[in-house]
Amino acid sequence: ETGVTQTPRHLVMGMTNKKSLKCEQHLGHNAMYWYKQSAKKPLELMFVYSLEERVENNSVPSRFSPECPNSSHLFLHLHTLQPEDSALYLCASSQTPGQGNSPLHFGNGTRLTVT
Amino acid sequence: GQQVMQIPQYQHVQEGEDFTTYCNSSTTLSNIQWYKQRPGGHPVFLIQLVKSGEVKKQKRLTFQFGEAKKNSSLHITATQTTDVGTYFCAVGGSYIPTFGRGTSLIVHP
Numbered sequence: 001e002t003g004v005t006q007t008p009r010h011l012v013m014g015m016t017n018k019k020s021l022k023c024e025q026h027l028g029h030n031a032m033y034w035y036k037q038s039a040k041k042p043l044e045l046m047f048v049y050s051l052e053e054r055v056e057n058n059s060v061p062s063r064f065s066p067e068c069p070n071s072s073h074l075f076l077h078l079h080t081l082q083p084e085d086s087a088l089y090l091c092a093s094s095q096t097p098g099q100g101n102s103p104l105h106f107g108n109g110t111r112l113t114v115t
Numbered sequence: 116g117q118q119v120m121q122i123p124q125y126q127h128v129q130e131g132e133d134f135t136t137y138c139n140s141s142t143t144l145s146n147i148q149w150y151k152q153r154p155g156g157h158p159v160f161l162i163q164l165v166k167s168g169e170v171k172k173q174k175r176l177t178f179q180f181g182e183a184k185k186n187s188s189l190h191i192t193a194t195q196t197t198d199v200g201t202y203f204c205a206v207g208g209s210y211i212p213t214f215g216r217g218t219s220l221i222v223h224p
Binding site: 033041042043045048055056090103104105106107108109 | 148150156157158159160163203205211212213214215216217
């Protein structure tokens with residue numbers, strides 16, 4: 001049972017489609033993250049939000065657009081993706097700074113396939 | 116951000132054998148976290164080490180933080196098939212951890 005819920009679990013989209021990934025955390029955390037996990041590659045940090053403000057954007061292409069309307073919800077809007085964007089997209093949450101390196105709590109991820 | 120090297124990338128063991136994965140950094144770390152990801156699953160936090168020379172145990176898992184706080188290890192005694200998965204270390208000076216590439220453990224019954 002995870003306190004971080006991601007939907008959908010699986011998504012297949014064409015390169016011209018627009019879709020959104022959704023993440024919701026029920027842990028009372030103040031920071032939320034998007035990670036990309038591809039085969040044979042390490043976990044890649046995409047975006048970090050702390051108290052609903054974006055604090056990290058790791059040179060992610062503009063075809064990925066995050067949105068954090070409140071501290072419990074995080075979205076990743078996708079448009080005109082490329083086949084190499086196919087990966088597992090993981091959402092995570094943690095407490096904000098001031099408490100050391102707070103552990104990340106991950107959702108189950110969305111398995112994205114771009115055709 | 117801080118970088119960390121994790122070895123080995125893969126490890127095959129027979130059930131009952133021991134397993135160790137290592138994380139190494141060229142800089143002093145404030146702390147290190149360990150995560151486990153089962154096949155088809157998501158990373159799950161295992162433990163955080165903060166103090167120089169710290170050793171923590173969770174049943175058959177032993178976590179160590181080096182005296183210089185530049186390396187760490189995870190040792191599993193007498194592996195079981197339930198230990199299968201990828202083990203990641205994560206480091207960072209802020210609340211944004213950088214993950215190692217992970218060590219995939221394959222246990223043969």
